[in-house]
Amino acid sequence: MLLTHEKLLRILCHVWSEKSSTKYSPENPARGQCGVTALVVNDLFGGEILKTPLPEGWHFYNRIHGQVYDFTASQFKEEIKYEDILSSRDEAFADTNEQQYHYLKHSIISRVRDSD
Template identity: 65%
Template sequence: MQAFEEHLRSAWSAESSGKWSAENPASGQCSVTALVVQDLFGGEILKTETPAGSHFYNRIGGRRWDFTLSQFGRPILFDDTPSSRQEALADTTPAQYEALKARLGTSIP
């Protein structure tokens, strides 16, 4: 997963989140990332409420995977509230989702 995480970090861009910046590339990437990670690895989409709103991430094989945790300046408390693709899709756009898939070089159905 470490190689995937590095590839993912290089795939994030302003096209996959309007909050992206070179200083904080994970900013605003949580929902689109959770969707693409589920496409590739299965599992569940979870969420946690933060002062900035809902934060999305994944559980795969019983383990929490939060590839966008680095966007926060300090640790967060995880609620691990079950979420859904629909809820994560409502937090991003189809264009952002397609942009991240394309930059990752995946052909996800």
């Protein structure tokens, strides 16, 4: 099965939980998921991890084949003014931990396998 960006977003909405971010809430499932999501997207699609400063701190997202993807933008009510600052896996990992990262990665891979 080909994992499109649209399919990945649908999967993320189902697997984000308090196991992938301590800031998770059912009312705002993308909240606090940016670092861990950017890491897993980087694993699955390659590309670069980018960041933009926001009042809450750094916001992480991805650039893949020149296209910017922010799978967690829905957590914010206001429009994001993206600065597209090149980041790193280490910086994104500072926003998460090993358990959250492994949970999210394995949950996505399991969903993809189950849909084949």
